[in-house]
Amino acid sequence: MPTTHIEAKIGEIAETIFLPGDPLRAKAIADRYLSDVTRFNDVRNMLGYTGYYNGKRVSVMGTGMGMPSMAIYSYELIKVYGVKNLIRIGTAGSIQKHVGLREIVIAQAASTDSNFAHQFGLDGHIAAVSDFGLLQKSVEAAEVLGLKYHVGNMLSSDVFYHFDPEHWKKWQKIGALCIEMEAYALFLNAAYLGASALAITTISDSLITGEQLSHEERQNSFVDIMKVALAIVPE
Ligand code: HPA
Numbered sequence: 001m002p003t004t005h006i007e008a009k010i011g012e013i014a015e016t017i018f019l020p021g022d023p024l025r026a027k028a029i030a031d032r033y034l035s036d037v038t039r040f041n042d043v044r045n046m047l048g049y050t051g052y053y054n055g056k057r058v059s060v061m062g063t064g065m066g067m068p069s070m071a072i073y074s075y076e077l078i079k080v081y082g083v084k085n086l087i088r089i090g091t092a093g094s095i096q097k098h099v100g101l102r103e104i105v106i107a108q109a110a111s112t113d114s115n116f117a118h119q120f121g122l123d124g125h126i127a128a129v130s131d132f133g134l135l136q137k138s139v140e141a142a143e144v145l146g147l148k149y150h151v152g153n154m155l156s157s158d159v160f161y162h163f164d165p166e167h168w169k170k171w172q173k174i175g176a177l178c179i180e181m182e183a184y185a186l187f188l189n190a191a192y193l194g195a196s197a198l199a200i201t202t203i204s205d206s207l208i209t210g211e212q213l214s215h216e217e218r219q220n221s222f223v224d225i226m227k228v229a230l231a232i233v234p235e
Helices: 023-033 067-079 116-120 132-145 169-173 183-193 215-231
Strands: 016-019 035-041 048-053 056-061 085-094 104-112 149-156 178-180 196-206
Touching: 016 067, 023 035, 023 048, 023 056, 023 215, 035 056, 067 085, 067 183, 085 183, 085 215, 104 132, 104 183, 104 215, 116 183, 132 149, 132 196, 132 215, 149 183, 178 196, 183 196, 196 215
Parallel strands: 016 056, 016 085, 085 196, 104 149, 149 178
Antiparallel strands: 035 048, 048 056, 085 178, 104 196
């Protein structure tokens, strides 16, 4: 039974899925790392594939940019297709001096400037946390691989082109490591629907220095986070 945004049949999507924002990145990951690949989605060109890595069945699909898009896909993946482990892989902008370009940030939690959690009607603020098991495994993998990584709070923002150039400074002061745009909605959808989620990002730019990776460097920096993501696929 396809959903509004995914045309896969039930069973065509693995229990573990990697979620890059860019659907062409999903295709590149399937081409490069997976064997026996089948495509399960091309609605809206949001390409999704299932294949095998080291004998383990795994899927990869784009989510688009921002929390509304991530929320649509993660909801359908968990609620309708029974996906259990959702691992966002993406880029983020550093807001701390000690978090450098090309380094990895693994989310212990996501904070937000969005109103996404309003729908739950809570009389307070829910903390959006990653799954501890996935987090622990990813840290172990990054250690074994000898990669430079950080674990902490990311800011999932609704705004990329902020009209206040200093907007991130208060988040810096309170210790957030980097800014991206999807993890918060993914973590809360997973929490509410009973799945496990993690976000692993590579730092593609710095809001402190204004430095940015080139498109080619961005591609290369994905190699390291893919090493971590592939290492934590459950049996
Ligand atoms: N802001 C939001 N999302 C991002 C950024 C950023 O600076 N860099 C990469 N993804």
